[in-house]
Amino acid sequence: MTDPYLLTPGPLTTSTTVKAAMQQDWGSWDNDFNAMTADICRRLLDYANAQTSHACVPIQGSGTFAVEAALGTLIAPQRSTLVLINGAYGKRLASLLDRIGRPYEVIDTGDTAPPDPQLVAQRLRDNPTIGYVAVIHCETSSGILNPIDAIADVVAAEGRELIIDSMSAFGAIPVDAQQTPFLALVSSANKCFEGVPGFGFILARRDALEASAGRCHSLALDLHDQWHYMQKTGQWRYTPPTHVVAAFLQALQEHANEGGVAGRLARYRANADTLIAGMRQRGFNTLLDDRWLSPIITTFLSPTHPAFDFSRFYAELKELGFIIYPGKLTEVESFRIGNIGHLDTSVIEQLLLAVDTALANLGVDNCQPAIAS
Numbered sequence: 001m002t003d004p005y006l007l008t009p010g011p012l013t014t015s016t017t018v019k020a021a022m023q024q025d026w027g028s029w030d031n032d033f034n035a036m037t038a039d040i041c042r043r044l045l046d047y048a049n050a051q052t053s054h055a056c057v058p059i060q061g062s063g064t065f066a067v068e069a070a071l072g073t074l075i076a077p078q079r080s081t082l083v084l085i086n087g088a089y090g091k092r093l094a095s096l097l098d099r100i101g102r103p104y105e106v107i108d109t110g111d112t113a114p115p116d117p118q119l120v121a122q123r124l125r126d127n128p129t130i131g132y133v134a135v136i137h138c139e140t141s142s143g144i145l146n147p148i149d150a151i152a153d154v155v156a157a158e159g160r161e162l163i164i165d166s167m168s169a170f171g172a173i174p175v176d177a178q179q180t181p182f183l184a185l186v187s188s189a190n191k192c193f194e195g196v197p198g199f200g201f202i203l204a205r206r207d208a209l210e211a212s213a214g215r216c217h218s219l220a221l222d223l224h225d226q227w228h229y230m231q232k233t234g235q236w237r238y239t240p241p242t243h244v245v246a247a248f249l250q251a252l253q254e255h256a257n258e259g260g261v262a263g264r265l266a267r268y269r270a271n272a273d274t275l276i277a278g279m280r281q282r283g284f285n286t287l288l289d290d291r292w293l294s295p296i297i298t299t300f301l302s303p304t305h306p307a308f309d310f311s312r313f314y315a316e317l318k319e320l321g322f323i324i325y326p327g328k329l330t331e332v333e334s335f336r337i338g339n340i341g342h343l344d345t346s347v348i349e350q351l352l353l354a355v356d357t358a359l360a361n362l363g364v365d366n367c368q369p370a371i372a373s
């Protein structure tokens, strides 16, 4: 029995060669392992054209650990952060600030609309105590792609600092630190770079990192100390997820072989186009307007047909070899299908046939939602 395809935004389906890279054990202090970490950091900075301005600091744990490390270390405690929310991950930024006791305010545009850069600029002009703006790049709960370039422009124009949670976008959506100024960009191993879960990383401006000594609320998540120790010794401060790091280096090599960010984006876009066209042909509607759909993940409204039941639909698809993702929205019934991971349009075509089988087994012959989007 082969593994099911994970049509989820991470952990996701990885290549057999990425999995095979985890067969070797590494000493966390050994030069060969340290060279892998350095190589990874160099490549990640290259992808964002950030070698001269930023440092790459990896941190153990899932993506949220890296976000908490970035917020806790880089934000000066007395300055407020404006959090741009349009879904669950934006809300998580606000909860993190809440938990670590940092002042913040929010602009919440709901589940289906991006933040308006002009309103952000207005808020910054109105409130000089705001020092930072935090934004999600691709809000994975709906799939919406936020306009971070335009946001970065207004944040820079108002003399503030930008923190980007690019967890589910970096590696597939181009970012250039010289064009899109940011204090920090946070991502993780198990999303668009197609590694396995175990660590996140932060591209942080060097001057800000240097100025952040002693600020973090947490010992284990202190980004400054991690960076400092790594500079001095080449090693992670505490035990690194060695096998995950080895797999990630292999994943980065495969990313480069595919043509880097442009190659990966082209494959994800083809996946998304095939998925959306196929689902619409079957009567499903997307949550978002076309102009906000991302190539990363797509949210579909649940059919109102009385025989449609998400947990049964999920189980039928799983039986056929596909794991999809429940919705994360509060207002409407929905589910999500990821376009990322080691899979191409031939897998999406197979998934669409599996959707037909699942719907037939459920007895659903009409996939219209309650409200058309």
Ligand SMILES: *Cc1c(COP(=O)(O)O)cnc(C)c1O
Residues within 6 Å of the ligand: 009, 010, 062, 063, 064, 065, 089, 136, 137, 138, 139, 140, 165, 166, 167, 168, 188
């Ligand atoms: C995946 C993700 C995270 C981190 O989630 P973890 O479960 O901690 O890995 C954060 N932000 C966004 C936008 C994400 O997609």
